[in-house]
Amino acid sequence: MSDDKSGTLDEALERLHTTGPERGGWLSNHAPMAVEALVRHGQAPAVHRWLDAYGPKLEELPAPHTPVTAATWREALGDPARITDWTRFFARELSEHPWREVLATWWPRLLPGIAGGATHPVIRTGHAVRTLLGSPEETAPRRAELAHALGYWAARHQPLPPVAPLAAAPDAAGALDSVPPVPGQEGGIRSRLAQLTALPAWAAGAPDPEAARTRLTELVTAATHRYASHGHGEPIMLVHAATAPNAVLRTLPALPRELWAPSLAAAWAAAAAVTAAYTPREAAPYAATSLTAEEVFARAAAHGDDHTIKFADTALDVADPVALAAAVRAVELNPPVS
Structure with missing residues (x-):
């Protein structure tokens, strides 16, 4: 990854984590994926300007409903109304366990629904994992991005x-x-x-x-x-x-x-x-x-x-x-x- 000494990626992810993964009904929020690619390929100086143009399209995080738990996750799988519930669930999981352990547990559960959300959730997950694999420090915004990506995938899971x-x-x-x-x-x-x-x-x-x-x-x-x-x-x-x-x-x-x-x-x-x-x-x-x-x-x-x-x-x-x-x-x- 291009050396992001300015911390632009973490700044951009923090800025984006107040927004939902979708807009206009079910169109995907591509910003977390695009800014990761921009930083990786040496375009960090353009990131915030790009976000200024893209940001007005985005919407706030959807309201939560009922917390997802280890006992109830199956009934919430594939329910787009539970996007924020799922994101909060993965945030808790990632605060309590190493991110690779969480990923290994949930990857086979989510994989059958890879096409859900027009494949955007798995693509966002791939970008999130790349930031963690390529970073000498597992920063909080990068772990949070994995929670958002996995939460989006779980909510849009559709075999x-x-x-x-x-x-x-x-x-x-x-x-x-x-x-x-x-x-x-x-x-x-x-x-x-x-x-x-x-x-x-x-x-x-x-x-x-x-x-x-x-x-x-x-x-x-x-x-x-x-x-x-x-x-x-x-x-x-x-x-x-x-x-x-x-x-x-x-x-x-x-x-x-x-x-x-x-x-x-x-x-x-x-x-x-x-x-x-x-x-x-x-x-x-x-x-x-x-x-x-x-x-x-x-x-x-x-x-x-x-x-x-x-x-x-x-x-x-x-x-x-x-x-x-x-x-x-x-x-x-x-x-x-x-």
């Missing part, structure tokens, strides 16, 4: 419908290409995901942990590359086909190795589901870029769109020419923040 396994392609790129589109390519993501009936069984089986990590890395690369030629199908939503599995990949080092294979399976389900929900009829040509990784991210930061910033962050993890071209394509396709 995908059961799907029939289709024949798997030999690699992740081929598997994504063979995902059948849902029949109704209109409406919101929840109505689209409800139409899923079958997906390629690319992540089937139980590979050993290192094989699972290798295949997850391959999936992130393939989904990032695919955006370059298919992102025009839905420029905002299709970034999640790459950023959601990348959030899982970023989290693996903090998890027990026995959770790596099921993490791969869930990440594949999320990436494939988003691909099925927003598949364009045809691929489109895209241009190569001569920009460096640093220049690509600087362009995304100047563009200002939250999804574009987060996608560029994932593209820099892949860091090959097609991934950088895909990030530039996201800048071209998504409307800039004025």
Whole structure:
């Protein structure tokens, strides 16, 4: 992570923790994820200015209802009205236990609902874990951010419908290409995901942990590359086909190795589901870029769109020419923040 000697990230997270994870009904608050990416890639001086522009969109934390407890959590799982109850529950858990222990306990409970909230909760969790893994000091704002991320995921937890396994392609790129589109390519993501009936069984089986990590890395690369030629199908939503599995990949080092294979399976389900929900009829040509990784991210930061910033962050993890071209394509396709 870029050396954040100014403490900008912690300042930004503290500023954001008075706001809820959603706005306008169920649109996600992307600010915690975007500011983490901005700081990581050397754009800390732009963070508070970016927040000044983004902040008016945000809403206060929802009112609490009934505390979530170790005895009652199952009945609260997947209830968006309990977002603040869940956030307070995880804040208590993280005050009493090491964060890796809390994550290891709750990751397998939350993983089946990875697609809930259009995958934003798992993406926010991946950013939060990265701040803790990359920090010499586990600061209070970074632990609080993990509580907010996990609370959001628990409240929006929504398993995908059961799907029939289709024949798997030999690699992740081929598997994504063979995902059948849902029949109704209109409406919101929840109505689209409800139409899923079958997906390629690319992540089937139980590979050993290192094989699972290798295949997850391959999936992130393939989904990032695919955006370059298919992102025009839905420029905002299709970034999640790459950023959601990348959030899982970023989290693996903090998890027990026995959770790596099921993490791969869930990440594949999320990436494939988003691909099925927003598949364009045809691929489109895209241009190569001569920009460096640093220049690509600087362009995304100047563009200002939250999804574009987060996608560029994932593209820099892949860091090959097609991934950088895909990030530039996201800048071209998504409307800039004025």
